[in-house]
Amino acid sequence: MRAEFTPRVFSNLAIGNADDLVFGVAPHPVRCGLGLEIGSGKVYPEVNFTLPTMELTEATWTQVRAHYEEIGRQVVARAVRLKSPGLVLEFEHLPPMTERPEWGAELTQILKARLMEAQEKSGLPSALRVTPTDIREKGKPPRLRRGEPCETLLRAFEVSAEAGADILSIESVGGKAVHDKALVVADIPAIAFALGVLAPRDMAWLWARIREVCERRPGVVPGGDSACGFANTAMHLAGQKMLPEVLAAVVRAMSAARALVAFEQGALGPSKDCAYEGPVMKAIAGVPIAMEGKSAACAHFSPVGNIASAMCDLWSNESVQNVRLLSGNAPEVFAELLEYDCRLMNAASASGQAKALRDLMTLSDEWLSPQAAVLSPAATIEIASAIVSKTDPYDRTVAAGRAAVDLLDRGAREGRLALARKERQWLDRIGEALEALPADWRDLQAQLEPQYGHLYDKESYGLA
Numbered sequence: 001m002r003a004e005f006t007p008r009v010f011s012n013l014a015i016g017n018a019d020d021l022v023f024g025v026a027p028h029p030v031r032c033g034l035g036l037e038i039g040s041g042k043v044y045p046e047v048n049f050t051l052p053t054m055e056l057t058e059a060t061w062t063q064v065r066a067h068y069e070e071i072g073r074q075v076v077a078r079a080v081r082l083k084s085p086g087l088v089l090e091f092e093h094l095p096p097m098t099e100r101p102e103w104g105a106e107l108t109q110i111l112k113a114r115l116m117e118a119q120e121k122s123g124l125p126s127a128l129r130v131t132p133t134d135i136r137e138k139g140k141p142p143r144l145r146r147g148e149p150c151e152t153l154l155r156a157f158e159v160s161a162e163a164g165a166d167i168l169s170i171e172s173v174g175g176k177a178v179h180d181k182a183l184v185v186a187d188i189p190a191i192a193f194a195l196g197v198l199a200p201r202d203m204a205w206l207w208a209r210i211r212e213v214c215e216r217r218p219g220v221v222p223g224g225d226s227a228c229g230f231a232n233t234a235m236h237l238a239g240q241k242m243l244p245e246v247l248a249a250v251v252r253a254m255s256a257a258r259a260l261v262a263f264e265q266g267a268l269g270p271s272k273d274c275a276y277e278g279p280v281m282k283a284i285a286g287v288p289i290a291m292e293g294k295s296a297a298c299a300h301f302s303p304v305g306n307i308a309s310a311m312c313d314l315w316s317n318e319s320v321q322n323v324r325l326l327s328g329n330a331p332e333v334f335a336e337l338l339e340y341d342c343r344l345m346n347a348a349s350a351s352g353q354a355k356a357l358r359d360l361m362t363l364s365d366e367w368l369s370p371q372a373a374v375l376s377p378a379a380t381i382e383i384a385s386a387i388v389s390k391t392d393p394y395d396r397t398v399a400a401g402r403a404a405v406d407l408l409d410r411g412a413r414e415g416r417l418a419l420a421r422k423e424r425q426w427l428d429r430i431g432e433a434l435e436a437l438p439a440d441w442r443d444l445q446a447q448l449e450p451q452y453g454h455l456y457d458k459e460s461y462g463l464a
Contacts, residue, residue, distance in 0.1 A: 013388060024042050035126075038086075039269070046290050047316070047335045048273060049330075050094065052323050068091075072110060075087075075089065079339065087335075088167075091129065091131070108130055108163035115128055128166045129167040131168075132160065140455075142173070161217040174198055175230075178193065178198060178452050179199075180233070186243060193448055196258075196396070200393035202461060203225060207265035222266055224263070226259070226274045227258060232300075234248035235371060249370035250401050256387060259281055260280075269289060270289055271290055273314065274296075276308060290316050291314070291316065294308075295317045298317060298334065304371055307361055309361055310358045320333075383404060394441040398437055405427060409427060
Protein backbone atom coordinates (compact mmCIF):
# COMPACT_ATOMS: atom_id res chain seq x y z
CA MET A 1 0.00 0.00 0.00
CA ARG A 2 1.35 3.44 -0.97
CA ALA A 3 2.13 5.69 1.99
CA GLU A 4 -0.12 8.71 2.32
CA PHE A 5 1.55 11.86 1.06
CA THR A 6 2.26 14.68 3.49
CA PRO A 7 2.81 18.09 1.91
CA ARG A 8 6.27 19.51 2.46
CA VAL A 9 6.84 22.55 4.60
CA PHE A 10 9.71 24.81 3.55
CA SER A 11 10.86 26.91 6.47
CA ASN A 12 14.54 27.09 5.54
CA LEU A 13 16.55 27.61 2.38
CA ALA A 14 18.16 24.65 0.63
CA ILE A 15 20.76 27.15 -0.62
CA GLY A 16 21.32 29.89 1.91
CA ASN A 17 24.23 31.69 0.30
CA ALA A 18 24.16 33.52 -3.02
CA ASP A 19 27.68 32.22 -3.78
CA ASP A 20 26.24 28.70 -3.94
CA LEU A 21 23.52 29.57 -6.47
CA VAL A 22 25.07 28.66 -9.79
CA PHE A 23 24.08 27.03 -13.07
CA GLY A 24 24.21 23.27 -13.45
CA VAL A 25 24.14 22.31 -9.78
CA ALA A 26 21.14 21.75 -7.50
CA PRO A 27 21.04 20.16 -4.03
CA HIS A 28 18.42 17.65 -5.23
CA PRO A 29 19.23 16.50 -8.78
CA VAL A 30 16.51 14.75 -10.75
CA ARG A 31 17.07 11.50 -12.64
CA CYS A 32 14.55 11.01 -15.39
CA GLY A 33 13.96 9.73 -18.88
CA LEU A 34 16.69 7.85 -20.67
CA GLY A 35 19.68 8.12 -18.32
CA LEU A 36 19.52 11.89 -17.80
CA GLU A 37 20.39 13.48 -14.45
CA ILE A 38 19.55 17.18 -14.17
CA GLY A 39 21.24 19.40 -11.60
CA SER A 40 24.31 17.24 -11.00
CA GLY A 41 26.95 19.40 -12.68
CA LYS A 42 25.96 20.07 -16.29
CA VAL A 43 23.49 22.36 -18.03
CA TYR A 44 21.48 20.74 -20.82
CA PRO A 45 19.45 22.30 -23.63
CA GLU A 46 15.66 22.04 -23.41
CA VAL A 47 14.28 22.57 -26.90
CA ASN A 48 10.72 23.86 -27.11
CA PHE A 49 8.80 23.97 -30.40
CA THR A 50 5.40 24.37 -31.96
CA LEU A 51 3.61 24.22 -35.28
CA PRO A 52 3.83 26.89 -37.98
CA THR A 53 0.69 28.96 -38.41
CA MET A 54 -1.93 26.43 -39.46
CA GLU A 55 -5.27 25.01 -38.44
CA LEU A 56 -5.26 21.96 -36.19
CA THR A 57 -8.17 19.81 -37.29
CA GLU A 58 -8.99 16.28 -38.36
CA ALA A 59 -8.27 17.36 -41.92
CA THR A 60 -4.76 18.60 -41.08
CA TRP A 61 -3.85 15.88 -38.58
CA THR A 62 -1.56 14.04 -41.01
CA GLN A 63 0.38 17.29 -41.54
CA VAL A 64 0.54 17.88 -37.79
CA ARG A 65 2.01 14.44 -37.21
CA ALA A 66 4.54 15.02 -39.98
CA HIS A 67 5.68 18.27 -38.38
CA TYR A 68 6.35 16.58 -35.03
CA GLU A 69 8.07 13.65 -36.71
CA GLU A 70 10.32 16.12 -38.51
CA ILE A 71 11.01 18.20 -35.40
CA GLY A 72 11.91 15.17 -33.30
CA ARG A 73 14.17 13.70 -35.95
CA GLN A 74 16.00 16.94 -36.75
CA VAL A 75 16.49 18.18 -33.19
CA VAL A 76 17.77 14.83 -31.96
CA ALA A 77 20.09 14.49 -34.95
CA ARG A 78 21.50 17.97 -34.29
CA ALA A 79 22.13 17.10 -30.62
CA VAL A 80 23.95 13.90 -31.65
CA ARG A 81 26.09 15.70 -34.24
CA LEU A 82 27.08 18.33 -31.69
CA LYS A 83 27.95 15.61 -29.16
CA SER A 84 25.55 17.03 -26.62
CA PRO A 85 25.90 15.33 -23.22
CA GLY A 86 22.12 15.37 -22.83
CA LEU A 87 18.88 16.76 -24.23
CA VAL A 88 15.38 17.60 -23.07
CA LEU A 89 12.50 18.07 -25.48
CA GLU A 90 9.51 20.01 -24.25
CA PHE A 91 6.23 19.26 -25.96
CA GLU A 92 3.84 22.06 -25.02
CA HIS A 93 0.31 21.21 -26.06
CA LEU A 94 -1.69 23.55 -28.19
CA PRO A 95 -5.22 23.72 -26.72
CA PRO A 96 -6.75 21.15 -29.14
CA MET A 97 -4.09 18.63 -28.09
CA THR A 98 -5.34 18.81 -24.50
CA GLU A 99 -9.00 19.06 -25.47
CA ARG A 100 -8.49 15.78 -27.35
CA PRO A 101 -6.01 13.96 -25.07
CA GLU A 102 -5.46 11.18 -27.60
CA TRP A 103 -3.94 13.76 -29.96
CA GLY A 104 -1.46 14.86 -27.33
CA ALA A 105 -0.67 11.24 -26.51
CA GLU A 106 -0.04 10.36 -30.15
CA LEU A 107 2.46 13.21 -30.56
CA THR A 108 4.10 12.26 -27.25
CA GLN A 109 4.70 8.76 -28.63
CA ILE A 110 6.22 10.18 -31.81
CA LEU A 111 8.70 12.38 -29.93
CA LYS A 112 9.60 9.73 -27.36
CA ALA A 113 10.33 7.26 -30.14
CA ARG A 114 12.93 9.64 -31.60
CA LEU A 115 14.63 9.98 -28.20
CA MET A 116 14.66 6.22 -27.71
CA GLU A 117 16.23 5.68 -31.13
CA ALA A 118 18.97 8.17 -30.35
CA GLN A 119 19.65 6.61 -26.98
CA GLU A 120 19.92 3.17 -28.55
CA LYS A 121 22.13 4.24 -31.47
CA SER A 122 24.35 6.90 -29.87
CA GLY A 123 23.76 6.67 -26.12
CA LEU A 124 22.27 10.20 -25.92
CA PRO A 125 20.79 10.76 -22.43
CA SER A 126 17.46 12.52 -22.82
CA ALA A 127 14.01 13.21 -21.42
CA LEU A 128 10.66 14.37 -22.75
CA ARG A 129 8.69 17.02 -20.86
CA VAL A 130 4.99 17.21 -21.71
CA THR A 131 3.01 20.31 -20.76
CA PRO A 132 -0.76 20.10 -21.28
CA THR A 133 -2.62 23.39 -21.66
CA ASP A 134 -4.74 24.46 -18.71
CA ILE A 135 -8.12 24.47 -20.46
CA ARG A 136 -10.12 24.92 -17.26
CA GLU A 137 -10.57 28.68 -17.69
CA LYS A 138 -13.54 28.18 -19.99
CA GLY A 139 -16.69 29.73 -18.60
CA LYS A 140 -17.26 32.82 -16.50
CA PRO A 141 -16.30 32.44 -13.79
CA PRO A 142 -14.07 29.43 -14.51
CA ARG A 143 -14.97 26.28 -12.58
CA LEU A 144 -11.62 24.71 -11.91
CA ARG A 145 -12.32 21.58 -9.89
CA ARG A 146 -15.23 20.08 -11.77
CA GLY A 147 -16.78 19.84 -15.19
CA GLU A 148 -15.66 18.55 -18.56
CA PRO A 149 -12.62 20.84 -19.06
CA CYS A 150 -11.19 19.80 -15.70
CA GLU A 151 -11.80 16.11 -16.32
CA THR A 152 -10.28 16.36 -19.79
CA LEU A 153 -7.17 18.10 -18.46
CA LEU A 154 -6.60 15.42 -15.84
CA ARG A 155 -7.06 12.75 -18.49
CA ALA A 156 -4.48 14.53 -20.66
CA PHE A 157 -1.93 14.08 -17.88
CA GLU A 158 -2.82 10.40 -17.55
CA VAL A 159 -2.50 9.55 -21.24
CA SER A 160 0.65 11.65 -21.63
CA ALA A 161 2.28 9.60 -18.87
CA GLU A 162 1.12 6.40 -20.50
CA ALA A 163 2.42 7.54 -23.90
CA GLY A 164 5.97 8.17 -22.73
CA ALA A 165 6.24 11.55 -20.99
CA ASP A 166 9.16 11.66 -18.56
CA ILE A 167 8.31 15.01 -16.93
CA LEU A 168 4.83 16.53 -16.49
CA SER A 169 4.34 20.27 -16.15
CA ILE A 170 1.67 22.92 -16.62
CA GLU A 171 1.14 26.67 -16.69
CA SER A 172 -1.90 26.72 -14.42
CA VAL A 173 -4.47 29.51 -14.41
CA GLY A 174 -6.03 29.54 -10.94
CA GLY A 175 -6.63 33.17 -9.94
CA LYS A 176 -5.83 34.51 -13.40
CA ALA A 177 -9.22 36.12 -14.04
CA VAL A 178 -8.85 38.28 -10.95
CA HIS A 179 -5.17 38.95 -11.62
CA ASP A 180 -5.77 40.04 -15.22
CA LYS A 181 -8.24 42.72 -14.18
CA ALA A 182 -6.12 43.83 -11.23
CA LEU A 183 -2.91 44.03 -13.25
CA VAL A 184 -4.16 46.44 -15.90
CA VAL A 185 -5.25 48.93 -13.22
CA ALA A 186 -2.30 48.21 -10.88
CA ASP A 187 -4.62 47.18 -8.06
CA ILE A 188 -2.04 45.86 -5.57
CA PRO A 189 -4.53 44.42 -3.05
CA ALA A 190 -6.30 42.43 -5.79
CA ILE A 191 -2.96 41.26 -7.23
CA ALA A 192 -1.98 40.05 -3.75
CA PHE A 193 -5.31 38.25 -3.38
CA ALA A 194 -5.00 36.54 -6.77
CA LEU A 195 -1.39 35.46 -6.25
CA GLY A 196 -1.50 34.84 -2.51
CA VAL A 197 -4.92 33.30 -1.94
CA LEU A 198 -6.58 32.05 -5.13
CA ALA A 199 -3.58 30.77 -7.12
CA PRO A 200 -1.98 28.79 -4.25
CA ARG A 201 -5.30 27.10 -3.42
CA ASP A 202 -5.72 25.99 -7.01
CA MET A 203 -2.07 24.94 -7.22
CA ALA A 204 -2.42 22.74 -4.13
CA TRP A 205 -5.49 21.02 -5.53
CA LEU A 206 -4.13 20.57 -9.05
CA TRP A 207 -0.60 19.50 -8.14
CA ALA A 208 -1.85 16.86 -5.72
CA ARG A 209 -3.52 15.28 -8.72
CA ILE A 210 -0.52 15.64 -11.02
CA ARG A 211 1.63 13.99 -8.34
CA GLU A 212 -0.87 11.12 -8.12
CA VAL A 213 -0.61 10.57 -11.89
CA CYS A 214 3.16 10.30 -11.54
CA GLU A 215 2.86 7.92 -8.59
CA ARG A 216 0.79 5.60 -10.76
CA ARG A 217 3.51 5.71 -13.44
CA PRO A 218 6.87 5.10 -11.77
CA GLY A 219 9.60 7.01 -13.58
CA VAL A 220 7.37 9.92 -14.55
CA VAL A 221 8.48 13.05 -12.70
CA PRO A 222 6.21 15.89 -11.56
CA GLY A 223 8.19 18.86 -12.86
CA GLY A 224 6.82 22.28 -11.95
CA ASP A 225 4.41 25.06 -12.77
CA SER A 226 4.89 28.53 -14.24
CA ALA A 227 3.49 31.97 -13.42
CA CYS A 228 3.47 32.67 -17.16
CA GLY A 229 -0.13 33.90 -17.09
CA PHE A 230 0.70 36.24 -14.22
CA ALA A 231 4.30 37.49 -14.08
CA ASN A 232 5.10 36.98 -17.77
CA THR A 233 1.95 38.83 -18.71
CA ALA A 234 3.17 41.69 -16.54
CA MET A 235 6.60 41.52 -18.21
CA HIS A 236 5.09 41.73 -21.69
CA LEU A 237 2.78 44.61 -20.76
CA ALA A 238 5.69 46.49 -19.20
CA GLY A 239 7.69 45.90 -22.37
CA GLN A 240 4.89 47.60 -24.30
CA LYS A 241 4.88 50.51 -21.81
CA MET A 242 1.37 49.56 -20.71
CA LEU A 243 2.31 49.27 -17.04
CA PRO A 244 5.33 50.20 -14.90
CA GLU A 245 8.43 48.05 -15.03
CA VAL A 246 8.70 48.16 -11.25
CA LEU A 247 5.22 46.64 -11.01
CA ALA A 248 6.25 43.77 -13.31
CA ALA A 249 9.34 43.19 -11.16
CA VAL A 250 7.34 43.11 -7.91
CA VAL A 251 4.72 40.81 -9.44
CA ARG A 252 7.54 38.48 -10.50
CA ALA A 253 8.75 38.24 -6.90
CA MET A 254 5.22 37.77 -5.55
CA SER A 255 4.56 34.95 -8.02
CA ALA A 256 7.34 32.88 -6.45
CA ALA A 257 5.23 32.06 -3.39
CA ARG A 258 2.59 30.62 -5.71
CA ALA A 259 5.15 28.50 -7.57
CA LEU A 260 6.41 26.99 -4.32
CA VAL A 261 3.08 25.24 -3.75
CA ALA A 262 3.83 22.74 -6.54
CA PHE A 263 6.95 21.61 -4.68
CA GLU A 264 5.08 21.45 -1.39
CA GLN A 265 2.71 19.06 -3.16
CA GLY A 266 5.49 16.80 -4.41
CA ALA A 267 6.86 18.34 -7.60
CA LEU A 268 10.55 17.52 -7.99
CA GLY A 269 11.64 19.75 -10.85
CA PRO A 270 12.94 20.71 -13.24
CA SER A 271 10.76 23.80 -13.08
CA LYS A 272 9.27 25.24 -16.27
CA ASP A 273 11.46 27.30 -18.60
CA CYS A 274 9.09 30.27 -18.66
CA ALA A 275 8.95 30.31 -14.84
CA TYR A 276 11.43 33.12 -14.24
CA GLU A 277 10.68 32.63 -10.54
CA GLY A 278 12.70 29.41 -10.84
CA PRO A 279 15.82 30.67 -9.01
CA VAL A 280 13.73 31.23 -5.88
CA MET A 281 12.49 27.63 -6.15
CA LYS A 282 16.08 26.44 -6.43
CA ALA A 283 17.09 28.42 -3.36
CA ILE A 284 14.15 27.21 -1.25
CA ALA A 285 13.47 23.67 -2.44
CA GLY A 286 16.86 22.80 -3.89
CA VAL A 287 15.32 21.59 -7.15
CA PRO A 288 16.85 21.92 -10.61
CA ILE A 289 15.32 24.62 -12.77
CA ALA A 290 14.78 25.38 -16.44
CA MET A 291 15.21 28.96 -17.58
CA GLU A 292 15.00 30.96 -20.79
CA GLY A 293 16.51 34.28 -21.81
CA LYS A 294 18.17 35.59 -24.95
CA SER A 295 17.44 32.37 -26.83
CA ALA A 296 13.73 32.86 -26.19
CA ALA A 297 13.63 35.98 -28.37
CA CYS A 298 11.95 33.84 -31.04
CA ALA A 299 8.89 33.79 -28.77
CA HIS A 300 9.08 37.06 -26.80
CA PHE A 301 11.38 39.90 -25.86
CA SER A 302 12.62 40.48 -22.31
CA PRO A 303 15.09 42.57 -20.31
CA VAL A 304 16.64 39.44 -18.73
CA GLY A 305 18.49 37.75 -21.60
CA ASN A 306 21.72 36.90 -19.76
CA ILE A 307 20.88 36.99 -16.06
CA ALA A 308 18.21 34.32 -16.59
CA SER A 309 20.92 31.75 -17.29
CA ALA A 310 22.95 32.50 -14.16
CA MET A 311 21.37 29.68 -12.12
CA CYS A 312 19.78 27.42 -14.74
CA ASP A 313 20.08 23.65 -15.00
CA LEU A 314 18.19 23.44 -18.28
CA TRP A 315 18.51 26.25 -20.82
CA SER A 316 15.53 26.73 -23.12
CA ASN A 317 14.37 28.74 -26.12
CA GLU A 318 10.71 29.01 -24.96
CA SER A 319 8.92 28.01 -28.19
CA VAL A 320 9.76 28.29 -31.87
CA GLN A 321 7.65 27.47 -34.89
CA ASN A 322 8.69 24.72 -37.23
CA VAL A 323 9.48 27.03 -40.13
CA ARG A 324 12.35 26.93 -42.60
CA LEU A 325 15.38 29.20 -42.07
CA LEU A 326 18.45 29.41 -44.32
CA SER A 327 20.35 26.76 -42.35
CA GLY A 328 17.51 24.44 -41.52
CA ASN A 329 14.22 24.31 -39.68
CA ALA A 330 13.94 26.63 -36.69
CA PRO A 331 13.72 23.99 -33.90
CA GLU A 332 16.95 22.39 -35.14
CA VAL A 333 18.58 25.83 -35.36
CA PHE A 334 17.62 26.66 -31.79
CA ALA A 335 18.84 23.28 -30.60
CA GLU A 336 22.28 24.33 -31.87
CA LEU A 337 22.09 27.80 -30.29
CA LEU A 338 21.16 26.31 -26.93
CA GLU A 339 23.83 23.64 -27.11
CA TYR A 340 26.58 26.21 -27.65
CA ASP A 341 25.31 28.24 -24.67
CA CYS A 342 25.36 25.08 -22.58
CA ARG A 343 28.87 24.19 -23.78
CA LEU A 344 30.14 27.51 -22.50
CA MET A 345 28.51 27.07 -19.11
CA ASN A 346 29.74 23.49 -18.82
CA ALA A 347 33.27 24.45 -19.85
CA ALA A 348 33.21 27.16 -17.15
CA SER A 349 32.14 24.57 -14.58
CA ALA A 350 34.78 22.07 -15.65
CA SER A 351 37.53 24.71 -15.38
CA GLY A 352 36.39 26.05 -12.02
CA GLN A 353 35.09 29.29 -13.54
CA ALA A 354 31.33 28.76 -13.13
CA LYS A 355 30.89 31.53 -10.58
CA ALA A 356 32.95 33.94 -12.66
CA LEU A 357 30.76 33.33 -15.72
CA ARG A 358 27.61 33.48 -13.58
CA ASP A 359 28.69 36.85 -12.18
CA LEU A 360 29.36 38.25 -15.64
CA MET A 361 25.96 37.13 -16.90
CA THR A 362 24.41 38.73 -13.83
CA LEU A 363 26.42 41.94 -14.11
CA SER A 364 25.52 42.40 -17.76
CA ASP A 365 21.77 42.72 -16.99
CA GLU A 366 21.23 43.28 -13.28
CA TRP A 367 20.82 47.04 -12.95
CA LEU A 368 19.59 47.85 -16.44
CA SER A 369 16.03 46.87 -15.54
CA PRO A 370 14.03 46.39 -12.33
CA GLN A 371 12.95 43.03 -13.72
CA ALA A 372 16.56 41.91 -14.00
CA ALA A 373 17.43 43.29 -10.56
CA VAL A 374 15.05 40.85 -8.84
CA LEU A 375 16.68 37.86 -10.61
CA SER A 376 20.26 38.18 -9.36
CA PRO A 377 21.61 35.51 -6.98
CA ALA A 378 21.64 38.05 -4.14
CA ALA A 379 18.08 39.18 -4.87
CA THR A 380 16.99 35.55 -5.14
CA ILE A 381 18.25 34.83 -1.63
CA GLU A 382 16.59 37.98 -0.29
CA ILE A 383 13.20 37.14 -1.79
CA ALA A 384 13.46 33.43 -0.89
CA SER A 385 14.34 34.31 2.70
CA ALA A 386 11.29 36.55 2.94
CA ILE A 387 9.07 33.74 1.67
CA VAL A 388 10.29 31.05 4.09
CA SER A 389 9.99 33.46 7.02
CA LYS A 390 6.20 33.01 6.67
CA THR A 391 3.99 29.94 6.43
CA ASP A 392 0.71 31.08 4.88
CA PRO A 393 0.81 31.60 1.06
CA TYR A 394 -0.79 35.04 1.41
CA ASP A 395 1.77 36.14 3.98
CA ARG A 396 4.54 34.73 1.79
CA THR A 397 3.27 36.58 -1.27
CA VAL A 398 3.12 39.90 0.55
CA ALA A 399 6.55 39.33 2.11
CA ALA A 400 8.06 38.59 -1.32
CA GLY A 401 6.53 41.76 -2.73
CA ARG A 402 7.87 43.87 0.12
CA ALA A 403 11.33 42.32 -0.28
CA ALA A 404 11.31 43.20 -3.99
CA VAL A 405 10.29 46.80 -3.26
CA ASP A 406 13.06 47.08 -0.66
CA LEU A 407 15.81 45.82 -2.96
CA LEU A 408 14.66 48.01 -5.87
CA ASP A 409 14.45 51.02 -3.57
CA ARG A 410 17.92 50.30 -2.23
CA GLY A 411 19.32 49.91 -5.74
CA ALA A 412 17.81 53.26 -6.76
CA ARG A 413 19.02 55.08 -3.65
CA GLU A 414 22.54 53.72 -4.10
CA GLY A 415 22.62 54.89 -7.71
CA ARG A 416 22.84 51.44 -9.27
CA LEU A 417 19.29 51.28 -10.65
CA ALA A 418 18.22 54.26 -12.74
CA LEU A 419 14.47 54.83 -12.39
CA ALA A 420 12.51 57.42 -14.31
CA ARG A 421 10.47 59.77 -12.13
CA LYS A 422 7.21 57.94 -12.85
CA GLU A 423 8.78 54.56 -12.12
CA ARG A 424 10.09 55.94 -8.81
CA GLN A 425 6.61 57.20 -7.96
CA TRP A 426 5.11 53.85 -8.82
CA LEU A 427 7.64 52.01 -6.65
CA ASP A 428 6.68 54.20 -3.68
CA ARG A 429 3.00 53.65 -4.39
CA ILE A 430 3.42 49.86 -4.63
CA GLY A 431 5.39 49.78 -1.39
CA GLU A 432 2.74 51.81 0.43
CA ALA A 433 -0.03 49.56 -0.91
CA LEU A 434 1.77 46.42 0.23
CA GLU A 435 2.35 47.88 3.70
CA ALA A 436 -1.34 48.77 3.97
CA LEU A 437 -2.65 45.28 3.18
CA PRO A 438 -4.77 43.57 5.84
CA ALA A 439 -2.91 41.04 7.97
CA ASP A 440 -5.67 38.47 7.39
CA TRP A 441 -6.50 37.51 3.81
CA ARG A 442 -10.14 37.03 4.78
CA ASP A 443 -10.41 40.73 5.46
CA LEU A 444 -8.87 41.40 2.06
CA GLN A 445 -11.35 39.04 0.41
CA ALA A 446 -14.26 40.88 1.99
CA GLN A 447 -12.81 44.20 0.89
CA LEU A 448 -12.45 43.05 -2.73
CA GLU A 449 -15.72 41.12 -3.00
CA PRO A 450 -17.86 43.92 -4.52
CA GLN A 451 -15.44 44.53 -7.39
CA TYR A 452 -13.91 41.09 -8.00
CA GLY A 453 -16.25 38.50 -6.45
CA HIS A 454 -18.02 37.77 -9.74
CA LEU A 455 -14.72 36.79 -11.41
CA TYR A 456 -14.00 33.63 -9.43
CA ASP A 457 -15.99 30.59 -8.38
CA LYS A 458 -15.51 30.18 -4.64
CA GLU A 459 -16.00 26.41 -4.74
CA SER A 460 -13.05 26.16 -7.14
CA TYR A 461 -10.80 27.48 -4.39
CA GLY A 462 -12.33 25.76 -1.38
CA LEU A 463 -13.80 29.05 -0.22
CA ALA A 464 -17.53 28.27 -0.43
